[in-house]
Structures are given as C-alpha cells and as structure tokens.
Amino acid sequence: MNNALRTTAFAAALAATFGAAYGVGRGVDPLVAAEDRPAGQRGGHDGAGEGGAEAAAAGHAPGGLQISAGGYTLALETPVVPAGSRSEIRFAVKDDSGRKVTAYRREHGKELHFILASTDLTQYRHLHPVRAADGTWSTPVDLPEAGGYRVFADFTPAAAGAENLTLGADLAVSGAYRPAALPAPAAVAEVDGYRVTLGGELRAGQAGELTPSISRNGRPVTDLEPYLGAYGHLVALRAGDLAYLHVHPEEGDPGPVVSFAATAPSAGTYRLFLDFKHQGKVRTAAFTVRAAAPASDAEGHGESGSGAPAGHTH
Numbered sequence: 001m002n003n004a005l006r007t008t009a010f011a012a013a014l015a016a017t018f019g020a021a022y023g024v025g026r027g028v029d030p031l032v033a034a035e036d037r038p039a040g041q042r043g044g045h046d047g048a049g050e051g052g053a054e055a056a057a058a059g060h061a062p063g064g065l066q067i068s069a070g071g072y073t074l075a076l077e078t079p080v081v082p083a084g085s086r087s088e089i090r091f092a093v094k095d096d097s098g099r100k101v102t103a104y105r106r107e108h109g110k111e112l113h114f115i116l117a118s119t120d121l122t123q124y125r126h127l128h129p130v131r132a133a134d135g136t137w138s139t140p141v142d143l144p145e146a147g148g149y150r151v152f153a154d155f156t157p158a159a160a161g162a163e164n165l166t167l168g169a170d171l172a173v174s175g176a177y178r179p180a181a182l183p184a185p186a187a188v189a190e191v192d193g194y195r196v197t198l199g200g201e202l203r204a205g206q207a208g209e210l211t212p213s214i215s216r217n218g219r220p221v222t223d224l225e226p227y228l229g230a231y232g233h234l235v236a237l238r239a240g241d242l243a244y245l246h247v248h249p250e251e252g253d254p255g256p257v258v259s260f261a262a263t264a265p266s267a268g269t270y271r272l273f274l275d276f277k278h279q280g281k282v283r284t285a286a287f288t289v290r291a292a293a294p295a296s297d298a299e300g301h302g303e304s305g306s307g308a309p310a311g312h313t314h
Contacts, residue, residue: 063152063166063168063245064166064168065242066167071096072093072094072096074153075091076089076091076169077136078090079170079171079172080173081173081174082174083145084142086140086141088138088140089116089139089141090138091129091138092136093112093137093153093167102133103158103159105157105158107164108229111155112153114127114139114152115151115244116171117152117271118147118149119148119149120147121271122145123149125141125143126282127139145177146175146177146178147173148172148173150169150242151169151170152168153168185287185290189285189287191283194214194283194285196276198212198287200262202290202291204263204266205264209261210234210260211259212257212274212285214256214278215256222253222254222255223255224254225277225279227277232260233274233275234273234275235272236262236271236272236273237273238266239270239271240269245265247262258274258276267292271286271287272286273285274286274287
C-alpha cells in the first residue's frame with residue numbers, strides 16, 4: 001500500500017479521475033473510480049494509474065452509484081434509523097454466493113472505510129465500523145436531520161484477484177424532514193476555531209490542483225497529525241447523484257497546505273469534505289465547488305468556464 005485521504009441521465013457517460021498521492025514521503029498516485037481501475041489496481045491506494053485513459057474512454061460510472069459490482073453486494077441490514085438519537089447501522093458485504101465476506105485487505109490501516117452523507121450534502125460522516133466474526137459490520141451513528149442519505153463502503157476483498165470497490169446504498173433517516181439547499185460555493189470554511197481556505201481550480205477532464213490551507217487564531221497550522229496515514233483525506237460527492245470520489249494528498253509538509261491533484265469527471269457542482277487531524281482530534285471542513293467544463297468546450301460555447309471556488313478569479 002502506498003504510504004505518501006441515484007443515477008442521473010449523464011452518469012453513464014462519465015469517468016471519475018480524481019487523482020492524488022496518499023500519505024507522506026511518496027510520489028503522486030493517480031486515482032480513478034473503483035469501477036474504472038483495471039484488475040489488480042486500487043482506486044487511490046495502489047498502482048501507478050495505468051488504464052485511466054482507457055477507463056475514461058469506456059465511460060464507466062464513478063464509485064458509489066451501484067449497490068452491486070464485481071461479484072459483491074452491499075447488504076444494508078439497517079435501512080432506516082431515527083433522526084436525533086443514537087442508533088446503530090449494521091451491514092455486510094456479500095459475495096456472489098450470498099456469503100458474508102470476512103477477509104479484506106487492509107488499506108490506510110482499515111479493512112473497510114464507511115462514508116455516510118445526506119442527499120442534500122449538508123450532513124457527512126466518516127465512520128469506522130467494527131466487523132464481527134460472521135462478517136457483519138456495525139457502527140453507532142447519531143444523525144440530527146431526517147431525510148434521504150447514501151452510505152458508501154470502500155473496500156478490497158482478500159480474495160485473489162479482487163479489485164477495490166466502492167458500493168453504495170440508500171439509508172432513510174426518519175423524522176420531520178426539512179430539505180436544505182446546497183451551500184453556495186465559498187473559498188473559506190470555519191470548523192472548531194479553524195479556518196480552512198481552499199485554493200486552486202477544479203475543471204472537468206483536466207488535471208488541476210486543490211490546495212486547502214489550514215490556520216487557527218490567525219496562525220498557520222504546521223503540525224498536522226497523520227490520520228489513517230495521511231495529513232488529510234478528501235471525499236468529493238457530485239451533487240445530484242452523489243457519485244463518490246475519494247482522494248489523498250500529495251506528499252508534503254504537515255501543513256498548513258495539503259495539496260490534492262484533481263480532475264473532475266464532469267462539469268457541475270461538487271461538495272468536498274476535508275478531514276484533518278490536529279491536537280488529537282479529527283475535524284471536517286466542507287466546501288461547495290463548481291467544476292468548469294473542459295476549456296475546449298467552454299471556448300466552443302463562448303464561456304470562460306472558471307471552476308474555481310467563489311472568491312477566486314483566473
């Protein structure tokens with residue numbers, strides 16, 4: 001493992017190619033969605049990224065849009081939980097014979113990564129479930145808002161030749177539902193006294209760099225702590241279908257800037273969730289970003305196509 005973080009009408013024509021290096025001390029590892037990664041390569045963890053162009057040409061959908069893929073199914077045993085109270089989510093990954101998977105490859109220190117987000121992208125959790133001997137996973141959760149949610153299981157079975165997969169399933173949170181508008185694009189997020197400023201540009205089909213910079217009390221944070229082996233983890237969800245893209249930072253110092261190489265699979269709006277650890281606690285900063293169309297398309301329509309967060313001009 002490298003040491004250096006539903007469906008819409010157009011989904012079938014898109015390929016996810018968010019790319020970055022993972023951890024500290026190694027080079028950039030280009031990332032494509034799990035479904036696009038050739039056999040034996042890990043979307044965002046292992047491999048040098050060969051096959052990305054072929055995957056894009058094939059037009060495979062990004063991760064998380066399917067409940068079953070590659071002979072495995074995400075079986076959500078708790079499809080409904082109540083809002084505003086602590087409850088438990090239980091699930092399993094089953095193989096094509098219906099057996100629960102009990103052996104996984106460990107990646108970023110975990111056998112499986114579990115992400116949960118509301119369909120309006122205002123609620124987000126990066127959870128760490130525990131696996132029982134029979135293959136059933138469970139995790140406590142306390143969600144304040146009712147409504148529709150999507151859960152994502154990011155894993156690689158230990159079976160020979162198995163690829164990394166990101167499977168998704170719908171979760172209902174019962175209670176009084178108050179739909180929320182997606183937050184407007186902004187270059188600054190505040191969380192627990194930390195100020196995170198997002199620099200860079202996101203453009204569909206073209207490589208760019210996202211550079212969140214973390215400060216506290218007006219001073220840059222230069223002593224970020226590794227979280228699951230990296231100084232930052234970034235999950236990007238596409239508004240509309242919640243296509244899942246999980247990236248990790250390029251090698252660098254422990255702050256204040258954590259850089260990510262990124263290519264959006266399509267023009268449109270994305271919600272970015274940055275996890276970082278400081279003074280023993282993990283915090284999450286969230287941003288809404290609009291990815292511009294490729295330059296050739298924008299020029300053909302007479303548009304500038306800027307994909308930078310609000311407040312940035314190019």
